[in-house]
Amino acid sequence: ETGVTQTPRHLVMGMTNKKSLKCEQHLGHNAMYWYKQSAKKPLELMFVYNFKEQTENNSVPSRFSPECPNSSHLFLHLHTLQPEDSALYLCASSQGTRLAKNIQYFGAGTRLSVL
Amino acid sequence: GQQVMQIPQYQHVQEGEDFTTYCNSSTTLSNIQWYKQRPGGHPVFLIQLVKSGEVKKQKRLTFQFGEAKKNSSLHITATQTTDVGTYFCDTGKLIFGQGTTLQVKP
Numbered sequence: 456e457t458g459v460t461q462t463p464r465h466l467v468m469g470m471t472n473k474k475s476l477k478c479e480q481h482l483g484h485n486a487m488y489w490y491k492q493s494a495k496k497p498l499e500l501m502f503v504y505n506f507k508e509q510t511e512n513n514s515v516p517s518r519f520s521p522e523c524p525n526s527s528h529l530f531l532h533l534h535t536l537q538p539e540d541s542a543l544y545l546c547a548s549s550q551g552t553r554l555a556k557n558i559q560y561f562g563a564g565t566r567l568s569v570l
Numbered sequence: 571g572q573q574v575m576q577i578p579q580y581q582h583v584q585e586g587e588d589f590t591t592y593c594n595s596s597t598t599l600s601n602i603q604w605y606k607q608r609p610g611g612h613p614v615f616l617i618q619l620v621k622s623g624e625v626k627k628q629k630r631l632t633f634q635f636g637e638a639k640k641n642s643s644l645h646i647t648a649t650q651t652t653d654v655g656t657y658f659c660d661t662g663k664l665i666f667g668q669g670t671t672l673q674v675k676p
């Protein structure tokens with residue numbers, strides 16, 4: 456148990472569906488992240504939130520919409536996804552985003568399949 | 571922009587053999603972090619290196635940061651089946667290498 460909880464663990468959705476991924480951290484961290492992990496590709500950073508403010512959007516398509524209501528919770532809202540969006544979506548948190556405070560603790564991930 | 575290359579991409583070893591993965595950056599790094607992801611699992615933090623030439627050990631794992639702070643290595647002595655997984659480096663700027671997947675034959 457890393458202190459970062461992601462739900463759901465598995466999600467199957469059609470291209471016209473709207474769904475949300477949830478991440479909650481119990482570590483008292485200030486920064487939260489969304490990553491996409493596809494087969495045979497490096498971890499791709501999607502979004503970074505620091506003290507609830509989005510500090511990085513890594514050219515992610517608008518069909519992915521993040522929300523960070525507070526430092527402990529992070530959502531990823533999904534709509535009109537494509538089959539190539541099928542991947543493992545990982546949430547992580549860290550104490551901060553600066554040097555030596557950016558050690559990340561990952562959740563177990565949501566395995567997403569888009570049909 | 572910064573590029574990170576991790577080699578090899580895959581490595582199969584016999585249990586008891588040693589294993590090394592390398593992380594090479596196109597630019598000088600402030601720090602580097604290593605993570606391990608077991609099959610079906612999520613990345614777990616192993617270590618952070620900050621100083622030029624730094625060497626840190628965790629049991630059979632030895633981590634090294636290059637003198638120029640542009641590369642790093644992870645060496646496992648006498649691999650065990652529990653070492654199976656993918657090892658990632660992170661440059662501290664949220665840029666991960668593509669990982670080295672280690673398979674260990676018992």
